[in-house]
Amino acid sequence: MPRYSRVFRRFLISYIIILLIPSIAGYMSYRTSISVTQSVSIENSVTQLQKSKEILERRMAEVEGFTRQLAINQDLSVLMNEKSSDDKSNVYGIWKMMRDVLTFGQTNDFLEHYFVYLKNYNVVLTPGSAYFRPEHYYDSYKYRDLSFTEWKSNILEMTHRSETMPLTPFVNKDTQTSVVTYMQSLPLDSFNGSSPAIVVVIIDQKKITTLLSGITDRYGGWTHITDAQGHTIGLQGIDEQYVEKLSSDSRFDNEKVSQFYEDDLVITIRSKTNDWVYRAGIPRHTLLENANKIKYITWSVTGIALLIGLLVGLLLSYRNSAPINRLVGVMKEQFGQDGNAGRNEYDFLHGNISEMLTNNKRLESELHRQLPLVRDAFLKRLIAGEFQSRDEIIAAAVQSNSGLNGNTGYVGILQINGYSGMDNVDILNELNVARLILKQALLATGSPIPMTDISSDKIVFLFAFEDRMTANEIGREEITKTLTHLSGLVFSEYRISVTAALGDLFTSETEISYSFEQAKQAMEYALHSNKKDISWFDETRMDSSTYYYPLDIELRMISTIRAGEIEEAKRIFQSIISQNTEHRELSVEMKHQLVRELKGTFLKLLDQKAFLESDLFESVKNQIIDIQETSSIESIHEEMTGIMEALCGLIISKKNEGHTRIVEQIKQYIKETYSNSELTLYRVAEQVERPEKYISQLFKEVTGMNLSDYLEKVRMDHAALLLRDNEFTVDEIASRVGYNSSHSFRRAFKRVIGISPSVYRLSAQE
Structure with a gap:
């Protein structure tokens, strides 16, 4: 057998030997704890149940004793043996018996509800009341599944000898419950159908289960x-x-x-x-709760034993770790030191580790190759304005390992001249080479300049600086010098003619897309005027045959006015005016056409429900129509700004009206349901069909106070009225104004009113 098997066996055997003893001991302890705990729990439970049984039997015996006391009661015997007539009743005897019955049941809660029925008088006697019509009694105390007729025939008119009716649904003054009924006919030796009286004890299930x-x-x-x-x-x-x-x-x-x-x-x-x-x-x-505690202790001890066993196993395996040298040899071999590989399982590790390292190098090389593509994609998204925030830009820059070297600067475009409209394969290949030469020339200036292609003959680049002052004072001069040198260099060496155009200064990464748009307009101006040197956006003034009013700008202005954001709408409108007056020379006809387009935008806005239903509709519409294309730009700007303010004001007013309606709806709902202890922010939000956070903030903005504080104030105001009326106790008032705990009500009342409810009631009376 190879040596590694012996090492493995030694490690495994030592591990099992160390773990076997505590594992067996823990298991035996666990099983013993289960057995002992189970037997003790069973014994305790049987004892507890036996005690409960004895108490219940004692209570039922007291109930039976109570009926026997009634059987020997002289007053009751007189009443049972009297003959009643329709026009004469022993009222005094009934009253005296009713008073005597009242004294029973004060030591046994099973006797809280009972009655005695006298058949000759057809009267039901209860502690404190006498019902001369049994149906009157049954109106308040009745079995849910028995009609009056069934109750009378099965209980009042039958003979019962210590009978117990099982658990039955019962209605106790509109309160649903379940009861056990004990019945005894009087006298005790009554036979079927001949008992003049019956005593019925109604025991609530809760009394038994308690x-x-x-x-x-x-x-x-x-x-x-x-x-x-x-x-x-x-x-x-x-x-x-x-x-x-x-x-x-x-x-x-x-x-x-x-x-x-x-x-x-x-x-x-x-x-x-x-x-x-x-x-x-x-x-x-x-x-098995206690047994589980022992189990957790057992597992803890077992875990410690496992750790100790692992350490001992590692120590035993270290003595026989000679095969690990083969793994060290693989690492040396990977770094260029030769070694003879043995014919064992470590050859498998050798081959796979070598392959893993090779694949890792290949992957690293592929990542380095794709890094320029990732950077290029980031720059394209940046100049297109696809990022929503500065944090998103910074995160994407870190991910692509792209640094801008500053958050202020200029965006520029380099266009290779002489290739407009040419798109065959040879021309595209030549343009690829030209773009590569321009990029290398820009990089050769000494500072890393982010750049990307936007077409076959155009390159976009960014010059970034640490602060705005540097960009204003030194930046433009350095950029002009760099681009002039670049233009001369590529023309003298490669006969490549280029045109450069730059936008205005951006002061944040989020403004790069605006500077790029300006650079495109500056490039348009340079090509239109056949300008060969560098074109800056703020120096362009085009005598254009068209005006500047893109569709996306129009849609943005419409959406901002609909949202009531007047400042953003003014900024967009001002940028449109600036683009067409400061950077373009519009003909009279183009100016008139621009004014008509702007008027059309505002007329589109009026075609909304919010404006159609407004009193301002006709006046604003006439004001838009009355704007003259021949008027000066300044007067047109002033009139349209006023129209925007009126429309945004209307939107804000409608928003406020809607907010006020929601708040009034909330107040009305609280007024109607303040007494409900389960009234919460969720319930209110469900009623007005708005999110909880929204109505909480809205109520605070409109009223100046939190919704919970308002609810508490409403409850305290009603509580103060009830305290002044002096009709209910403090505990009852707490329940009536929505508090489950009188203690919580007292604290809230003192916090809001300043004094306790009892002191307030006393001062109101005085």
């Missing part, structure tokens, strides 16, 4: 109580569907005290008193 909350609060599980027939008495943490699934599943054994079902430990105990079944479910993850 006794079992110790399990659910501790473990977050569920509880379920059923009677001997399997009817639900109490339910918490699960629904009836889960109960039915549990009962019908053959895998679940109803007789086992504890068993795992799905992800729960289910504990079941049965009452020997009334055969009720008490069942609780504990989530497995809660049951």
Whole structure:
């Protein structure tokens, strides 16, 4: 076997030996913790459930004892045995019995809701009330699934001997709940159909499940109580569907005290008193919480053991690291030192590493070859104005390894003369050579000048400087000297004639595209006037047969006016006037045509809904039409600037009106729903159909206060009114003005009003 296999085996065996013992110990500790924790949890849960069962049985026994006390009550016996007539009732006896009934149930919350029905008087006695018509009682307290007739026949008119009706939906004064009903006919030895009275105890499910909350609060599980027939008495943490699934599943054994079902430990105990079944479910993850802590500790110890084992394994492998010398030999071989390669697996590494290094060099060479193309693409995007911000320009410059050597300077164009309109292969090849000569000549000036081709006979270049003062005072002179020398050099040596044109000074990278556009206009002027020396944009003044008003400029001006941005619209309009007056000599006809184009632009603007519905429409329209082409440029400029101001003012006014409407809508919504404790910024935004951040900023801009502060003020104003009326308590007022906590309401009231609610109420009364 090769030596590397022995080294690997030694490393692997040492690693396994070191890790085997702590891994086994950790696993045994983990399994033991699960077993111990599970048994302890089961024992505690059974004990807890048993205690809850005993308390519940004791309460139910007290309920039964209560009915027995009523059975021996002399006043009740008199009432039960009296014969009632339609015109005469024992009112005093009923009143006295009603008063006696009121004293029961003060020590057992299961007796909070009960009544006694006297069949001879057809009256329902409750603590504090007597209903001479049972239907009046049933209007407020009724079973959701029983009609009055069914309730009367099944409960009031039947004989019951310690009967318990299982969990049933119940309506307690419009409050939906579920109750367990205990029924006992009086006297206790009543037979079927002959009981003169019945006592009914209505026990809310929450009273029963509260006794079992110790399990659910501790473990977050569920509880379920059923009677001997399997009817639900109490339910918490699960629904009836889960109960039915549990009962019908053959895998679940109803007789086992504890068993795992799905992800729960289910504990079941049965009452020997009334055969009720008490069942609780504990989530497995809660049951094994302590075991999980031990597991994490075990894994931590195992991780440390892994690290130690790795270090020991590395130490063992280092003793036998002779084959690694073959890898070192590969590196030496790559750098020119020969070595004899052995016939083993390291030959594979040798070949692949050598290939990887070769590919890396090839890739590096390819990247160097493509770098000029990347720089050229960056410069083309820069002069075309495709970048949106200075940060984007800087990021792209770093990516392409292109530096401008400054953020201020000039953009220029060099055109090779004599090739206009020629596009055959020989001419294009000759132009390629000419452009290359020009680029090399520019680079030979000593400073790196960014440049790129924009056509077969044109080159764009940038002269950049560190600051504006240098560019103004020295820059133009140096550029003129450089381009003059370049022009003479390429003509004398290669007979290449060139024309140079430069735009105005740009003071930021974002203005390079504007300087480029100016350079194109200067080049147009130079070619038009057959000028051979260098042409600067600020020195051009063309007697052109056309005016300057490109479509993109028109669209930009329209969009800025529609947005109400008057300053940007004025700047664009001023640049149009400057281009056609300072740098061009327009004929009278071209001037008239330009004015008509500008008037057409403003008339296009008026064809918008915002302007058509405005009172200014007719006046502005007539003002545009009345502009005379024969007027001076200054007067036309002044009139059109006024029109722009009017249109932008209208847009801003409509925006403000829309903002005001939204704010009023918000205020109205808050006025209607301030009492809702769930009223949030999200709810308000949903109501007005606007984003949350937008309405928050808008409300602040229009009203000068935050939306949350306004909501709080509205609530406090209403709270102050309620406090002055002295009709509700402070806690009730807190709920009425949208606070779930009276403590939070008191703090907010004191923060806004300056005093506490109680002090405010006292001062208002005084």
